[in-house]
Amino acid sequence: xxxxxxKPLVGHPGPFATVYLDATRSAEAGDKDVVNRWKSxxxxxxxxxxxxxxxxxxxxxxxxxxxxxxxxxRVLIADDSGVLVDRVLRxxxxxxxxxxxxVPALLQAARAADEAVDAICVAVDRHGADVWPVGPHxxxxxxxxxxxxxxxxxxxxxxSTRTKRATIESRVEDSWERxxxxxxxxxxxxxxxxxPEIVLLTGDxxxxxxxxxxxxxxxSRVTVEVQGGxxxxxxxxxAFAGHVEDALDSFRERRREQVLAELxxxxxxxxxxxxxxxxxxxxxxRGQVKDLVLAEQLADDAARLLAAWSSGEASRSDFGGxxxxxxLWIGPDPMQIAAxxxxxxxxxxxxxxxxxxxxxxxxxxxxxxxxxxxxxxxGSVELIEGVGAxxxxxxxxxxxxxxxxxxxxxxxxxxxx
Numbered sequence: 001x002x003x004x005x006x007k008p009l010v011g012h013p014g015p016f017a018t019v020y021l022d023a024t025r026s027a028e029a030g031d032k033d034v035v036n037r038w039k040s041x042x043x044x045x046x047x048x049x050x051x052x053x054x055x056x057x058x059x060x061x062x063x064x065x066x067x068x069x070x071x072x073x074r075v076l077i078a079d080d081s082g083v084l085v086d087r088v089l090r091x092x093x094x095x096x097x098x099x100x101x102x103v104p105a106l107l108q109a110a111r112a113a114d115e116a117v118d119a120i121c122v123a124v125d126r127h128g129a130d131v132w133p134v135g136p137h138x139x140x141x142x143x144x145x146x147x148x149x150x151x152x153x154x155x156x157x158x159x160s161t162r163t164k165r166a167t168i169e170s171r172v173e174d175s176w177e178r179x180x181x182x183x184x185x186x187x188x189x190x191x192x193x194x195x196p197e198i199v200l201l202t203g204d205x206x207x208x209x210x211x212x213x214x215x216x217x218x219x220s221r222v223t224v225e226v227q228g229g230x231x232x233x234x235x236x237x238x239a240f241a242g243h244v245e246d247a248l249d250s251f252r253e254r255r256r257e258q259v260l261a262e263l264x265x266x267x268x269x270x271x272x273x274x275x276x277x278x279x280x281x282x283x284x285x286r287g288q289v290k291d292l293v294l295a296e297q298l299a300d301d302a303a304r305l306l307a308a309w310s311s312g313e314a315s316r317s318d319f320g321g322x323x324x325x326x327x328l329w330i331g332p333d334p335m336q337i338a339a340x341x342x343x344x345x346x347x348x349x350x351x352x353x354x355x356x357x358x359x360x361x362x363x364x365x366x367x368x369x370x371x372x373x374x375x376x377x378x379g380s381v382e383l384i385e386g387v388g389a390x391x392x393x394x395x396x397x398x399x400x401x402x403x404x405x406x407x408x409x410x411x412x413x414x415x416x417x
Contacts, residue, residue, distance in 0.1 A: 010364065018109070023066050041098040072092060074087065075109045095307050120194070124207045128148055150175075191216075281362065289390070292372070328355070328362070
């Protein structure tokens with residue numbers, strides 16, 4: 001999963017307001033429902049000490065509609081410079097929560113967003129193409145559809161008394177091909193500029209096939225054909241949204257399994273992957289991480305802790321205390337991360353050193369180096385302390401993993417807490 005949407009947080013020292021909100025609109029009350037939920041959460045932030053300079057931008061953000069239909073959630077993260085993260089979540093939180101804390105609740109935000117896919121849909125026919133971002137449930141985002149007009153308009157094979165049918169058909173075939181080239185070029189451009197994880201291509205079957213043939217290598221790799229869509233009025237929107245959601249579900253599974261399969265293979269080879277908090281911190285500090293992998297249980301524990309804190313059953317000082325309470329040391333640069341303060345000092349870091357919960361420090365460094373993030377279901381891969389990473393490159397300074405033969409390794413592998 002891409003976590004570059006969290007990158008605006010890098011370089012901000014905090015404290016942060018983290019808000020998880022049910023953004024679902026009812027047919028009767030519309031956005032008033034969301035605003036009322038926000039008011040309740042706002043009171044909690046105010047009581048925790050969040051200043052007006054943080055609450056005012058959150059007021060404006062919460063009042064803006066998401067234009068997403070159906071049940072969905074929203075995560076907002078802000079500091080005194082404004083709203084840094086505003087992300088729609090596929091499912092609403094079971095309990096609306098807000099936290100004013102020196103670190104943002106990143107683990108919960110990432111876990112909730114793990115269901116999200118950065119996708120665009122392209123519907124083509126002989127007269128043009130429509131392009132729009134895909135919402136969390138396979139539906140389009142209102143008001144964001146763009147149209148690409150067909151550059152060649154001779155698209156009908158209707159006969160003429162003055163022109164031979166073969167000539168007409170040849171012209172039409174040529175127009176279709178040129179239009180397909182134009183649509184493919186637009187998809188290539190958007191893939192290069194916006195880097196969507198998947199492009200869902202639908203519409204006129206003939207044009208869909210022609211467009212697929214014209215796509216560049218990068219766009220072709222991420223494009224999937226989806227049946228049932230189109231640009232006309234005859235499209236069954238609910239059925240098409242179901243097909244889109246199925247395609248996104250399949251993509252999510254492939255995305256996760258590709259990372260976990262690579263991690264299993266590289267750990268077995270003792271080459272291109274590491275596991276354990278200390279080893280992952282070391283490769284993050286060296287900019288080697290391709291994908292950070294965390295046990296799903298860590299995110300589940302974090303969500304329960306946040307809910308318990310919101311209900312008054314846990315103190316705020318306990319927040320972020322997963323991974324057996326492990327903490328890591330960081331410097332001003334996000335990639336300055338180490339198991340001990342002495343390690344950072346040895347690297348020449350003398351100012352801005354602080355201690356963070358291990359999960360917060362690991363994710364901060366992963367975000368800064370454009371690493372991906374994957375949550376591993378229980379039993380899918382063996383992770384020491386619930387943490388692992390696949391690597392972009394290795395050298396003699398890369399930690400080497402060994403089989404769990406030492407006394408106590410089975411216990412460390414079994415529990416991420």
